[in-house]
Amino acid sequence: MDMQTTISRVTVFRDGARVVRTGKATLDKGPQKVVISDITEFAQEDSFRVKGSGPGALASIDVSYKERIFKPKKEIEKLKKELEALQKEYEAVSDELEIHTARLTNVDQMVKEFSDHFGMVYAADEGDITQLTEIDEASSKLNKETTKKIRDLREKLKEIQEQITVIRGNIGDIESDRRIENYFEVEVSLEMKEKGEIVLETTYQCNGAGWTPNYDVDLVPKKANLRRIAMVKNQTREDWDKVNLVVSTATAKPVEAIEASPYIISVYHPPKPKPAPASGGKRMRKAAKRMDRVAAIASEPARPPAPEPEPMIEEFADASEGASGITYYELPKPVSIPSDDERHPVTLTEETLDSRSIHYWYADGMAEVVAQDEVTNGDNVILPGKVKVYADGDYIGETSIDLISPREEFKIGTRTAYDVKATKKLVDKQMEKAGITRGKLKRGYKYRLEIENFSKQEITIEIRDRVPHSLNPAIEVKVDWEQLELESKDLGVMKWEEMIESGEKHQIEYQYEVEWEKDVTISPPLP
Secondary structure: OOOOOEEEEEEEEEEEEEEEEEEEEEEEOOEEEEEEEEEEEEEEHHOOEEEEEEOOEEEEHHHHHHHHEEEOOOOHHHHHHHHHHHHHHHHHHHHHHHHHHHHHHHHHHHHHHHHHHHHHHHHHOOOOOHHHHHHHHHHEEEHHHHHHHHHHHHHHHHHHHHHHHHHHHHHHHHHHEEEEEEEEEEEEEEEEEEEEEEEEEEEEEEEOOEEEEEEEEEEEEOOOEEEEEEEEEEEEEOEEEEEEEEEEEOOOOOOOOOOOOOOOOOOOOOOOOOOOOOHHHHHHHHHHHHHHHHHEEEEEEEEOOOOOOOOOOOOOOOOOOOOOEEEEEEEEOOOOEEEEEEEEEEEEEEEEEEEEEEEEOOOOOOOOOOOEEEEEOOOOEEOOOEEEEEEOOEEEEEEOOOOOOOEEEEEEEEOEEEEEEEEEEEEEEEEEEEEEEOEEEEEEEEEEEEEEEEOOOOEEEEEEOOOOOOOOOOOOEEHHHHHHHHOEEEEEEEEEEEEEEEOOOEEEEEEEEEEEEOOOOOOOOOO
């Protein structure tokens, strides 16, 4: 017997889905067979599983790939009969037209022959001139009537041909609705102990479905509210109507461990250089135009989203962690996702993560201080995806994020810190000869870095600046490193990390000297 089933549960993977169909039937005692049909052709044939409940035992299942032809719903026999009648009428009219055309030809020929012989008859005084007049009038009348009949028949043929064309077009449109549809069918063999109702669950995996992660991150003091959103795609040709939905971070694709292979290197022989083109001006102008377009797009300010209405109470998915860090999000209520070409947003969870704001300023390359948050992830993996970032509810912009493991730290939300002001000032600059006998030149610099905290809370700021660094013994750079109390000073790049209270100004002063041989030219030049 055929069992009617509905999709009751779907687990969406990142590149596939596992579907559960549920159906009920009442069977008699003894061996029985149940057929479950109309399963999408995107199902994987070797993934079908069946389980059930009731007074019976499952014996076997048989999965087969079926094909059926959908015939047009419209009746085309009437149109075909109309077409056949019109074609017969067309042939009859064509025959009649041919007869009248021949008649017209015969009349013209008869008149011509009569005219040719009448002259000789009239000359022999064997004919009356009235005969010529009568034959002329009779032929003219017959010619006129036949010509009109031919014209009417041609108009009728044209009308019939137009009707035939329309009917043929309608028949073609209807027959184009004929299509072949493929589907899977599962035949379940059971042994019923007694007559009763059974419930069967058919599970299979299918292609044409998946999801991509999106995130909303709202940065607040010492916290980051992370909302996970799944953009679900259903192209399985099966609508998911009020199903229990589970979103999984697993992938349906097989994973393999790749064996190591030798890394063999050899001598590189460069190819012969190709001759340069005669002129690269046109190509350079095109590249310049592309750069201008990119710069114009980059300079456009990000548009903040429209203000949201009064917030409503939301229910989120229950998250659980499986093997190898795979996370499952089970939605609290049934969800409907049609089979179409759209991606449907499904909110998964919202969680509060530990975060701390960090400010950063590179004095020699940045006019403004930037801020970003260092966030510690919770127990669930964060997959790569797009992120909309907010700070205290204010939209900052959109970025992307890489894979973040559970409990891993990551930085996000880089933005200009308008409530922190930083300036670099040249306090003193000296240039003198190091000594006439030594034949050297010396230049000295003194700088002051000023950072003012106008925000309402204490900030941590990482400050970087640089002094010249030379690997040439002809150039010597002198700095009192111990006085600067640096975090690091790699190749002359200095790093400080300072805590600045709200409303306070912090200053850092440093100086250095550069001494070089007088016949040496420094590149790049000193400030």
